[in-house]
Amino acid sequence: MNNSEIDPAVQTELTRLRESIDNIDAAVVHMLAERFKCTQQVGRLKAEHDLPPADPAREARQIARLRTLAESARLDPGFAEKLLNFIIAEVIRHHETIARS
Numbered sequence: 001m002n003n004s005e006i007d008p009a010v011q012t013e014l015t016r017l018r019e020s021i022d023n024i025d026a027a028v029v030h031m032l033a034e035r036f037k038c039t040q041q042v043g044r045l046k047a048e049h050d051l052p053p054a055d056p057a058r059e060a061r062q063i064a065r066l067r068t069l070a071e072s073a074r075l076d077p078g079f080a081e082k083l084l085n086f087i088i089a090e091v092i093r094h095h096e097t098i099a100r101s
C-alpha cells in the first residue's frame with residue numbers, strides 16, 4: 001500500500017500524531033542540550049578540583065529515582081535506566097576529555 005491508498009481519515013490521524021511526535025522529539029533534543037550544558041560545567045568543576053569523572057553512588061541514586069518516576073509515568077523502568085546509563089556514559093566521556101585538556 002502506498003500513501004495515496006491510505007484512507008484520508010487515517011492519514012489525517014497519522015499526520016496529527018506525527019506532528020505531536022515531532023514536537024516531543026524537539027523538546028527532548030532541547031532538554032538534552034540543556035542537560036549537557038550543565039554537565040559540561042560539572043566536568044570543568046571536577047577537572048579543576050581533581051575529582052573523578054564518574055560518581056557511581058550518585059548514579060545509583062539517579063537510577064533508583066528515575067525507575068520510580070518511570071513506574072508512575074507507566075514507562076518501562078528498564079528502558080528509563082538504559083536511557084540514563086547511555087546519557088551518563090556520554091557525559092563521563094566528555095568529563096574525561098575535559099580532564100585531559
Ligand SMILES: O=C(O)C(=O)C[C@]1(C(=O)O)C=C[C@@H](O)C=C1
Nearest residue numbers: 039042054055056058059088091
Ligand atoms: O553529578 C555528577 O557528578 C556528574 O558528573 C553528572 C552525571 C550525570 O550525567 O548525571 C555524570 C557522571 C556521574 O557519574 C554522575 C552523574
